[in-house]
Amino acid sequence: MPSPVMIVGAGPGAPDLMTLRAARAVEAAEVLVWTDSLVSPTIAALAPEGCERIRTSTLTLEEVLEVVVQRARDGRRVVRLHDGDPCLYGALQEQICRLADAGLAVEVVPGISAYQATAAALGRELTIPGVVQTIVLSRAGGRTGVPERESLERLAALRASLCLYLSARHVEEVQAELLRHYPADTPVAIGYRVSWPDQWLTVVPLREMAAVSRERQLIRTTLYVVSPALASAGEARSRLYSADHHHLFRGGAD
CATH class of the missing domain: 3.30.950.10 (Tetrapyrrole methylase, C-terminal domain)
Structure with missing residues (x-):
């Protein structure tokens, strides 16, 4: 059975703002399908030597998904790399539905927005x-x-x-x-x-x-x-840390 297609959030741009899970997914990719118009090339460079890198800036969503489905059916580890968090304005639902129709499992990795x-x-x-x-x-x-x-x-x-x-x-x-x-x-x-x-x-x-x-x-x-x-001038204080606020881990003032 093919490995799940990884839909990965690259975060806002800086490589060190990626999650560990996202970075590890890119580092293990055999095929990287990445939004080159929005994702930093330094993040795409984390993929290993020999990884097939496919830029999507000139492709339609249908063309992107055709590539993803084909490579995943060939048994390769496919990472679809989005800018930010794929759950925000990332056409995530369309991709998951198309991949499900193709019989492919999906794992979504969130990113900092x-x-x-x-x-x-x-x-x-x-x-x-x-x-x-x-x-x-x-x-x-x-x-x-x-x-x-x-x-x-x-x-x-x-x-x-x-x-x-x-x-x-x-x-x-x-x-x-x-x-x-x-x-x-x-x-x-x-x-x-x-x-x-x-x-x-x-x-x-x-x-x-x-x-x-x-x-x-x-x-x-x-x-x-x-x-x-x-x-805000900064004088406001959260009640959570007030001395008279009772919660499970800390008693309040007498």
Whole structure:
């Protein structure tokens, strides 16, 4: 029986931000099918000498899956390498269904996502007690659209920590909608290729989000994190670590 096809998250870009499981999968690959337009070549280079490396930037999803199925049926260890986490905007469901139809098992290896790498690079928490306790991951509608119940208008009304992928091409419309709900001085982290050698990361007021994006000519591999947590003064404290908070491992104050 063929080995499971590994669908592996490469993380945000830096090789040392891969999980151990992801790195080991790449290092053992006999066929590496990788998103070369989004995954760092230093990660693809972790594959062993003699591994067949197949770039997917010029292929349709159907063509990618045809290659994966063929190589897996030949009994080779196939790693399908995605940027970030394959469970986020990675066409994961379509791939799993096609591979299941071909009688192939699948193992998914998660990866650190760009929003996590961005928060870490800034040294900021996105869930500050008394300020914001919810993180929303979404995207602008664009050509593929989003369900009406998940429209940016509805999500922005929460005024949560809002992480927007795949939205740089529509930044003017995004900013206009966000300004209807968030104060104009709400901090927005703009991250381009976070954790790559050419990373660019800044925090600007919401009112400047579109202008800065256009000035930098950002179109792709860009993440926006809109959050009041980025302006928190740091005085808020989690109740979990309060001396009077009882839990299983620590008694509270008398």
